[in-house]
Amino acid sequence: MSSLKRWRQVGQGKFHRWEQPGEEFEGTWRGMHEGRFGPLGTLETSEGVLTFPLLTALRDRLQRVREGAAVRIQYTGLQAAAAGQLFKGFEVYGADDGAEVERVRRPAPSLPRAVGEEG
Numbered sequence: 001m002s003s004l005k006r007w008r009q010v011g012q013g014k015f016h017r018w019e020q021p022g023e024e025f026e027g028t029w030r031g032m033h034e035g036r037f038g039p040l041g042t043l044e045t046s047e048g049v050l051t052f053p054l055l056t057a058l059r060d061r062l063q064r065v066r067e068g069a070a071v072r073i074q075y076t077g078l079q080a081a082a083a084g085q086l087f088k089g090f091e092v093y094g095a096d097d098g099a100e101v102e103r104v105r106r107p108a109p110s111l112p113r114a115v116g117e118e119g
Helices: 056-062
Strands: 024-035 038-045 048-053 070-080 086-094
Touching: 024 048, 024 056, 038 056, 056 070, 056 086
Parallel strands: none
Antiparallel strands: 024 038, 024 070, 038 048, 070 086
């Protein structure tokens, strides 16, 4: 066996960096995994497997998507946070079949009770 073989990881697909606002990919979400420089996401598209960095804004949205769900990911460009720092913004859409994308349920806000009201 030769020690000069070059090894590459199988199944990671083509790597994509988010650069142009409006970039969009559609496919089957295959999940998150740790990469050499941080978390990565994998999407199976009609052109093959695509791997990309999971920036915070994108990771927060994709955590709500089950593996195997049909999704569309759109890079919306640089946005300013309330504190002024810039970040890359994303929109994530799930197929409207009612079963694939988890719905985030927020508790109903509790309303203050009026004086003398019993609960």
